[in-house]
Amino acid sequence: MTDAATSNEPRPIKRLNETLINRIAAGEIIHRPASALKELIENSLDAGSTSIKVSVKDGGLKLLQIQDNGHGIRKTDLPILAERFTTSKISSFSDLSRIATYGFRGEALASISHVARLSVTTKTKKDGHAWKATYSDGVLVPAKAGQSADPKPSAGNDGTIITIEDLFFNTPTRLSALRSASDEYARILDVMTKYAVHNSRVSFQCKKAGSGSPELTTPANSTIPQAIKLLYGHTIANELLHATPTSSGEQDPDESMDVDEEDQDMDEKGSWRSEVYFTNANYQAKKTNFLLFINHRLVESSRMKRAVEAVYTSILPKGASPFVYLSLEVDPKHVDVNVHPTKKEVHFLNEDGITAEICSAVQATLAKQATSRSFETQTLLTRHLTIPSKVAEPKRTQSSSAKGKGRAIDVDQDENRNDDDGEEEQEVDTQLPSTSKPKVYAHYKVRTNLKDRTLDSMFPVANPSQLTGTQAEQSRSKLRPSSQMVPAQLAEESTTPSDTPNVKVRQSEVFLVSIKNLRQEVENARHNQLTEIFEKHSFVGIVDLEKCLSLIQFSTNLYLVNHASVGEEFFYQLALRQFGDMSRLKLEPPPPVQALVEIAVDAEDTSSSPLSKAEIAEKITSRLISRRAMLAEYFSFDISEDGHVLSLPLLLKDYIPNLDNLPNFLMRLGPQVNWNSEAECFETFLRELAYFYAPLSLTGSFSGHEKDNDPTREKAEVSERWQIRHVVFPAMRKYFVAPKSLLDRDVVQVASLPELYKVFERC
Known part of the structure; x- marks a missing residue:
């Protein structure tokens, strides 16, 4: 212990160092990369931007860059841009009661400059070129040693580009407290998604640095429902309801609020208006998704969230939660925005009363839609049967033996049905308790028995493992004579073509951090609703084998699936799992x-390469042979010393990839795999392996064949259909973690049973 600690004398009070003061203040504003991005997005929106683009590296810790097309920053303002309490939003304390912008304290850029390396490139419409400035600890610093700290002329478009590098490099405690880069990136996407919904007229884009395609992108001038559909998926968008409660009690989204003309009325009870988009009783999630904007500012309010959840208590089953987007506009004089350093919370007058009125409007709208709730049952659409009460009635106690009304019920007797011979239906009266379920209408009945007939079941398809060696070879399109080969052992024979294979894929135990991170990225990209669709789907049939389109059913909805794209992602996850x-x-x-x-290589255009085709093939071959030990250990990909392919990795039992694609697979392993970086090597190799396994179109394999009357092509299509129907999709039910990216164009809802019945009712 020190002398000061043991002494009874009080310690002297000292003035903190200015740098220490600023870093402490920065810690209150910038908690993580997502909080820094929130401040920057608000600045871009204040600048009148219609396009905001964000680039991220390592979850925003290495790089976080935001580019907008707003009005920019004057060159004369750049010297004090990153100083604390420099702002163009307010000039006196009374301005806080009329604040209509996101930022007003002037602390965002200042805080960032104290915990990261900050640079700003900006251009106004009047400037002939852009200006670039670099900041550290709130002041201008030279971009390179030996240069002046003054802003430098730079190329650039109208607007501002703010670049943050090495966030928290000088605060290691804060840096170590953060989670993985993938988790921080998920938080960034969450912030951008919420602002993109509320600011639907602004185009948003977010991508990882170096990536060709963005993870999040929205068009300009869209509506809020369109933004919700694009960002949160069809499942939520198709079940949305809309309400616009106001202080006047009327629901008019176009009604404007003129504060100056209604001062007297606002002094009495306050003027406010709101817009709410919320899901009906058909949508159920494990966790409430509550988007709250007060005066266009993203905030949190546990009291309002609990109040909205209470509305759904009597509507949704226990444990189920809704999606709610709420935008509330309150007279700025009644809102205190200066209660939280990051503006995460706000206080406003009559909060309880406003919350109660909004909840009442939501409840009233839900009540009007009460008849639209879907009920899922274990019934067939085409079979109606009643059974004796001995089978239908549950066991009763003496206290529950009250008489019930007789009624017919639907049961699934398909397991005992012969598809070839007709079976007469029988009707027998039965007694059920008065507490039985209400009648379920036909347009809410869902087939859930996997033995129900599908499109493919009408055409007999044999398991390719039942073919002989010669037949198996013919069922695939032929390679060139010098490279024909067949698997030594095909998958085991299934009992019947309609049975679901017993798919078991064990997850291997790994100690490599790179593989653990890749597996975690798969989990972080999970889209819960889409994963549930694949987990509980019923396969309907293959629509077009050449275009790789199949139909699946989930609940009362029908989805068109690109089984090639979905299969590629699925086989990547299987390879990563094993x-x-x-x-x-x-x-x-x-x-x-x-x-x-x-x-x-012979089929590729190599005119732009300085190497000949023979040299390219030789280089790729030597690269694969030199890494044969690593390929065998990690991927079960065996190549002999003299350069022969002994075995390929088998990712899924009963599934044999199209061996016609093996030459292209081997060729792509040369240029497409990054052999110099462990994590990138594993990921790129597994991606190429997944592309090889994906059930792609067979058109390229039969370029020299006629489409019709070709027995070789027909056998190959039969084999491909069997594997897609009986192996790939059943395995997806167990092991597929569907990412949100598939909703862009690979999984599309094409029909809804209740909606179809509405159409029929109008006919």
């Missing part, structure tokens, strides 16, 4: 690597 412990698919006879690579 990393280091994959089964092997042996090839007999083992084909030479170089011969296969030459086949693929």
